[in-house]
Amino acid sequence: MRRPAPRPAALAGAGLGAAVACVLAAIGTAGTGAGGAGASAGPATGAVRAAAAATVVDSAARPTAPVLEGEDLDGKPVSLAEFRGHVVVLNVWGSWCGPCRAEADDLERLSGQTRAEGVRFLGINTRDRDRAAAQSFVRAHGLGFPSLHDPAGELLLRFPPAFLNPRAIPSTLVIDRRGRIAVSIGGAVTDEELRPLLARVAEEES
Numbered sequence: 001m002r003r004p005a006p007r008p009a010a011l012a013g014a015g016l017g018a019a020v021a022c023v024l025a026a027i028g029t030a031g032t033g034a035g036g037a038g039a040s041a042g043p044a045t046g047a048v049r050a051a052a053a054a055t056v057v058d059s060a061a062r063p064t065a066p067v068l069e070g071e072d073l074d075g076k077p078v079s080l081a082e083f084r085g086h087v088v089v090l091n092v093w094g095s096w097c098g099p100c101r102a103e104a105d106d107l108e109r110l111s112g113q114t115r116a117e118g119v120r121f122l123g124i125n126t127r128d129r130d131r132a133a134a135q136s137f138v139r140a141h142g143l144g145f146p147s148l149h150d151p152a153g154e155l156l157l158r159f160p161p162a163f164l165n166p167r168a169i170p171s172t173l174v175i176d177r178r179g180r181i182a183v184s185i186g187g188a189v190t191d192e193e194l195r196p197l198l199a200r201v202a203e204e205e206s
Contacts, residue, residue, distance in 0.1 A: 054197055055163070055184040059204065062180035065090075065173070066158035072146045073125060073134050080175070086120045087202045088175040089194070092156065092164070093147070094127045095137035099188035100170045104141035106191040110198075111145050113191075117202045118177070123147030124155055126169065174198060177206035 057063075068090075069079035080088065091107055093100040111121040122145060128134040129151045138147070148155060156166040163184045164171055174183035174197060182201045185194075 053185065053187065054193075056197065056200075057182055057184075059176075059182075062176065062182055063160060063163070064180050065175050066155075068124070068148060068155055068158070070148045070150065070155070073131050073138060073149055076146075078122070078146045078148060080122060080179075083120045083122060083175075084179055085177055085206060086118050087177055087198060089119065089121045089198065090124065090173040090175055091121065092124045092126055092169055092171045093137075094125065094169055095133040096127065097169050101137075101141070103170060103188040103190065104137070104143065106189070106194075108141060108143050108145075110191040110194060114195075114198055114202070117198075119198055119202060121145035124150050126150050126153050126156060126166075174201050176201050176204060 065080060067079075067081070069077070069081070072078045080090070089107070089111070091103075093104070107121065111119075123143070125134045125147045128149075131149060134147070134149065137143075150156065153166050156164060159173075159181075163181050164173060165186060168186040170188055172183075172185040172189050172194070173181055176182040183197050185197075
């Protein structure tokens with residue numbers, strides 16, 4: 001009897017038991033890789049490989065990230081274009097979101113640990129119409145990286161839904177040095193899960 005193909009291992013946020021969704025549908029069917037985060041992806045179908053619950057896009061098939069600019073939580077101008085030439089971790093979060101709280105400390109720690117490798121972090125704060133709530137979240141977790149204030153989710157709608165589902169909060173994208181979407185993760189992520197994906201993209205030539 002033929003055994004069913006193994007399912008990809010699911011990423012779990014810190015303290016979370018819920019499985020993280022793998023964003024695959026509209027960009028092709030990925031091969032199913034087994035094992036934890038950072039494990040080698042299985043054979044690819046088309047341009048997409050599955051690494052745990054992340055979607056890793058082959059370099060030749062990466063779409064350019066949309067233009068993102070606006071104000072941070074303190075009203076200062078900030079844009080994704082400022083980080084061109086760096087690998088960027090783009091994290092979507094809200095102060096009301098439990099899984100966002102679970103991953104925030106890991107993201108801040110990883111932000112400091114990977115800065116020397118040319119990695120920068122940028123948040124998109126969504127559904128927080130009151131900036132005070134978002135600012136309180138930032139202070140509580142000691143977040144040192146800026147976040148665009150996007151209370152209505154308008155910035156999220158600029159992304160292809162296969163890479164970023166506006167309803168899936170938190171979500172994390174890794175943007176390569178050329179400004180293209182290299183990795184998409186739907187759900188909370190830990191530093192241990194994100195680190196090998198960042199290393200892979202950071203090692204690429206610009």
